[in-house]
Amino acid sequence: MIIVPEKEIAGLLGRAEAFEAVENVFAAMASGQAYNFPVIREAIGHADALYGFKSGFDRSSLALGLKSGGYWPGNAEKGLTNHQSTVFLFDADTGRARAVVGGNLLTALRTAAASAVSIKHLARKDAKVLGMIGAGHQSTFQMRAAAEQRDFDKVLGWNFHPEMLSRLEETAGELGLPFESVDLDRMGAEADVIISITSSFDPILMAHQVGPGTHIACMGTDTKGKQEVDVELVAGATLFTDEVAQSATIGECQHAVAKGIVSRDNIIEIGAVINATHPGRTSESEITLFDGTGVGLQDLAVASAAVELAIRKGVAIEVDF
Numbered sequence: 001m002i003i004v005p006e007k008e009i010a011g012l013l014g015r016a017e018a019f020e021a022v023e024n025v026f027a028a029m030a031s032g033q034a035y036n037f038p039v040i041r042e043a044i045g046h047a048d049a050l051y052g053f054k055s056g057f058d059r060s061s062l063a064l065g066l067k068s069g070g071y072w073p074g075n076a077e078k079g080l081t082n083h084q085s086t087v088f089l090f091d092a093d094t095g096r097a098r099a100v101v102g103g104n105l106l107t108a109l110r111t112a113a114a115s116a117v118s119i120k121h122l123a124r125k126d127a128k129v130l131g132m133i134g135a136g137h138q139s140t141f142q143m144r145a146a147a148e149q150r151d152f153d154k155v156l157g158w159n160f161h162p163e164m165l166s167r168l169e170e171t172a173g174e175l176g177l178p179f180e181s182v183d184l185d186r187m188g189a190e191a192d193v194i195i196s197i198t199s200s201f202d203p204i205l206m207a208h209q210v211g212p213g214t215h216i217a218c219m220g221t222d223t224k225g226k227q228e229v230d231v232e233l234v235a236g237a238t239l240f241t242d243e244v245a246q247s248a249t250i251g252e253c254q255h256a257v258a259k260g261i262v263s264r265d266n267i268i269e270i271g272a273v274i275n276a277t278h279p280g281r282t283s284e285s286e287i288t289l290f291d292g293t294g295v296g297l298q299d300l301a302v303a304s305a306a307v308e309l310a311i312r313k314g315v316a317i318e319v320d321f
């Protein structure tokens, strides 16, 4: 069995590898080659932790396994990241344990890759202004991955906690892009692509604020009850997601589906666009919305890539198991 420790991931896998792995697995999901198993997420009644599994199997790459982990709110006091995850891969031919891979950085890379895939396939080609809603840990990964997909000339930022906006400003600066903190009216009117990556439980961006032709990637809503945008905005957009079942139950579309104003049939798997079985954006004026709920297959895809790279670069730890 192979172990790839968390500390090795940064030296192995970059945005390009994560993007390729995630784009491929979304395509495999839409062609029926890959599927996710039902998600388990439980409050375990200890250390205020939320713990769970995301798992699946990709017949095209033979990635089989699960990501196990969750949220431990007291970790920061111990000098640890609150979100903790580890990916376990199994040999699809024998069921033997194949690898254990640190999953914290991989989660950020695969989540940013998902919105970048959506921007590649759904944003207008002439998109110039990137809007960021959210300035937490994930936000810098999101901005960096997005910046590689279009020739942006400016970043606009808004955050519920304005004191955190300096993080976005610094990242934009590192990318050589001017940054402006704006209100949500300006964000919606000026941004061609908007990424939301917050832990909000209430709508932040409203339908009347968003101009025609915008692409929105809602990346923060991954749990029942969370919400980042107004249901009317969801109802008026052409809807895409990583997985329809998750979108309708734990993703951004959950509220519009629960209210009966959007049906599951209206939500398109992004993989269909990648596979060219769906045209994606069909006009310069439509609003496209990608509901990135985060699927286990993304984790397996990037972890498999990390294992291959670790073996190639000689940093994989091999143990008899």
Ligand code: NAD
Residues within 6 Å of the ligand: 107, 111, 133, 134, 135, 136, 137, 138, 139, 159, 160, 161, 164, 197, 198, 199, 200, 201, 202, 204, 219, 220, 221, 222, 292, 293, 294, 295
């Ligand atoms: P973080 O704790 O570092 O940052 C949280 C962000 O949410 C900050 O911008 C904060 O200001 C904002 N926020 C907090 N309370 C808010 C409120 N009441 N209203 C509006 N905004 C609020 O978290 P992070 O690691 O950056 O993750 C952000 C979100 O992304 C989390 O909800 C996390 O569960 C989600 N996430 C999704 C995926 C996926 O695949 N879709 C993957 C990883 C994380």
